[in-house]
Amino acid sequence: MTKTLHEQDYSLLADHEKDRVSSDSDSGSFVRTGYSNKRFSLRYLLIGISLLGLSIVLNVVLALKVFGVEVQDSTGTTTSIYAKLPQNIDDSIIWNTEFSGENKTEVDRLWYDTIPWESGIIALRNSEAESMGLPLSQPFPWDGKEKSTYIINGHHILHCVRNIYISIQEYRNHQEQSIVYPHILHCLDSIRLETLCAADDTPRYVPFNGENEKKPGDGQIRKCRDWSKLEKWAQDHDACYRYIEPGNDEISNLERFKFCANDSPYVPIIRGYFGYEDTWLPRKETI
8 A cells, every 4th residue: 555645754763763653643742843844854855856957957968068969949849959950841752852863973073062061160259169069179260368279070971971972983884983982981881870870760761662763761751850951050050161172181171261251250361371462252253
């Protein structure tokens, strides 16, 4: 039988406390003494529970910040912790897109020229990065005291799948590999780890026998985040980076951080560092 709260309180008393309560009861003072002790204990029990609950909540919030999992905003919508992206876009699983189409020239163009991985190199204010629980990172070249450089994870994965495509095409065309094998292996491993981290549990349907035109999951709707909003967030934290002269280890990396918007406050600093004239603008450079 389940005990009441009062019965549980009494059962938690030590033997010598029980004896004392019994003695007080015989002397006619049980109600006064027992009620006072119970009230005292209950008060501190409630305080202890409240403090424990507060501690748990604070630790959960800290864990969310440190480990970068999803959080809920003020409306109760679940969002990503950094760019605050909800998973609210209906999108289809597609077996083949234009990136895997039959027009090989167009497929090459898409993979080589339209993967926006460079925009994922961003500059965050140090105070903002600290509030996000991010580790310390490389100082942003043109404002090192206030900002640091980071790479958005999604853009890094796009960079990796692009590298793998390039490597496959070079192999198929009997060309010398332009990306070293350890880098390709790193990219494959990164995709493996991201797949495990995302743990996408979407059950893809299997076509019935005879439906040869269908592929597993093709056309199936799932919820996604809005990539264009991530791109907007990245643009708002632009680090002015373009990967010019790929594979050239002789070039200073600062050469790749000079492609700010023409109205950027960092343009005068870049002009001064490189000795450019006052008429020089970043977006006139070949990107």
